[in-house]
Amino acid sequence: MKIRQLSVFLENLPGSLSGLCRILAEAGVNLSTLMLSEAGEFGLLRIITPDVEKAKQMVEHAGYAATISEVVALQVPDRPGGLASVLAALESQGISVEYMYAFAMRTGGDAIMIFRFADMDRAVVVLQKAGIGVFTAVDLFKT
C-alpha cells in the first residue's frame, strides 16, 4: 500500500532544481510528480517515480544526497469538501499529517494526493477502515 518516494537535498541556489531535473531527464527517469519543500537556505525535493532505485542512483552519482522514504497515495473525491472529509477521517483517529502534496488529476475523476504520516502503518489501517482509496504502486503508475 505504501509508495516509495525519493527525497533529494537541495540548496536554495539558482539552478539547483533545474540541474537535478536535467540529470533525471537525461537518465530517462520518468517523473510522475515533484514537490519542493523549503526551509530557509535548503529544501527537500520529493519525487514520485516508477524507477525510484534508478533515480536514486542517478542523483547520487551526480553528487546529490538522497534518501528513500515511504508515503501513501490517496484518492481524494473531486467535490467540495473532498479533502476535508479525508483529513477528518484521519484526525478522528489521531493520525497526524507530516506533509501532503498533489500527485495528479485523473481526467474526469478524483484527485490523487501523496501523504506522509507520523505513523505510516497505523495510517494505512485507519484509511482502509474509513473506506478511503489507497493506491498501490502498480495502480498509481497506471493512472
Next chain:
Amino acid sequence: MIPHLWNDLEGTFFPESALDYMPEDRLREVQLQRLKAVTALAYDRVPLFRERMTAKGAKPADVRRLEDVRRLPFMVKNDLRDTYPYGLFAVPMSEVVRLHASSGTTGKPIVVGYTAQDMDVWKQAIMRSLYSAGFRRADVVQNMYGYGLFTGGLGLHGGLEGIGATVIPISGGNSERQIMVMKDFGVTAVCSTPSYFIHLIEVAQKMGLDFKRDLKVRRGVFGAEPWTDHMRQYIEAASGIKAYDIYGLSEIIGPGVGNECEYQDGPHIFEDHFLVEIVDPATLEPVPDGQEGELVITTLSKQAMPVIRYRTRDITAIDIRPCRCGRTIRRIRRISRRSDDMFIIRGVNVFPTQIETALLKTEASLPHYQIVLTRKSGLDQMEVRVEVTGDMLRDSVGEMEQLQKRFARSIEQITGLHTTVTLVQPGSIPRSAGKAKRLLDTRNEA
C-alpha cells in the same frame, strides 16, 4: 637631550617613555646584554631549551652579537602545550606571583607565569603603550577586555592604574550596560577588541545615542584580534575617537608587546624587552628588514617563563622607516594575517580541529565542512557549512533543521562561540587535491 619626552598634550614628564627614545646603538647594546642573560637563564633552567641547544650543538656563549639569535632554536605554541602546565618555567613556584592561561583550544590550554619583576615589566610595557596612545591620568577608562585567565583584562588594568588613570574594570559583554556606563561615568577612553567596539557603536545608535555628541570617549586601544585599516576608519568616523592598535600575545607577555603612537602607523615594539625577527615561515630563514614574513619574538626581560624565538604565526614586516614621533624603537606593520590554520574570532583562538570534534559529536562520520568567517557591520561572524550526506538526510525539513541546531549547539559548547550552521549539497565545498578547503576568511576583504 630628547625633546620628545615632553611631547604629550599636558607637557608632563613621563619617565617610563624615555626608553622609547633610547639612542639606537644603546638600544641594541641593551638588547644584546639581555639576550645573553635570557639565553643563559633558559639554558640553565629549562630542560626543553637545553636539549634543543644541545641538539644544535649550540651554547649560550655562542651569542656574541645580536644576529647570533639565529643560532638559537625556535619555539612554537605546541611547546607550551607539551610542557603543560609549568614545564617551561625557569623559576620555582615560590617566585611566581601570577598565572594566566589561554582559552582552551585543542585539548589543554597554555599556561604562562610571571614573577614580581615580570609583572613590573609587563605593567611598564602597558603604561608605555597607553601613554603613546595618548592615555593620561585624567582619563576615565572603560576596560572591556575580559578579566580572568585571559591576559587582556588584568594586563591592561595594571597599566591603566600605573599611569594613574581611572579604571572601570567592566570586562566584556552586556552591550547596553557598557553604553550606559560609558555615558553616565563620563568615560574618555576605552580598551576593547575592535570588533566588539564596532558592535557597541551600533548598539549606541539603536539606543538613540549619538556617539560624538552624547559620549565623551576620545581614544581607545584595540587589539587581541587582527583588524584592518578599513575597520579603523569606520571606528574613527562613526564614533569620533582615535583608535590605536595594541599588539601582544599571551605566550610572550600579553598585551603590551607594542603599541601605536599618535601617527597610528603600525605598533612600535618595546624592543628593550622584546627582540623581533621576521622569518620566512616556510624556510625559517631571516628575511631582509622591511620584507614580509612571520614575526618571531624573544622575551629579553622575562624570568618566570623566558620565551626564545617564539613563532607567533603573525605575518608582518619590520618597518625600518624612522617614525615622525621620534621614537627609536622600531615599528611592525599592523597584523592582518596569520600563517597557520588557527584563526581568531572575537578574541577567541579557534582551530578547525575543534569544529571537527563538534561535528563528530553529532554525526558518526565527519562530513565535509568549511568554516566561513565574515564581518557583518563590524562584528566577526562564523558560519560553518556542512555537506549533507545520504546518511544524514531525513525526509523531513523539521528533522534537518534539528540537525542544523545540534551542530550549532555542539560547536558552541566546544568553542564558546555562537555560529550559524548551513547545510549544503555534497561537493559544494571547494577541494584542492581531494582536501576540502577548511577555512574561508573574508573578514579582511572589506
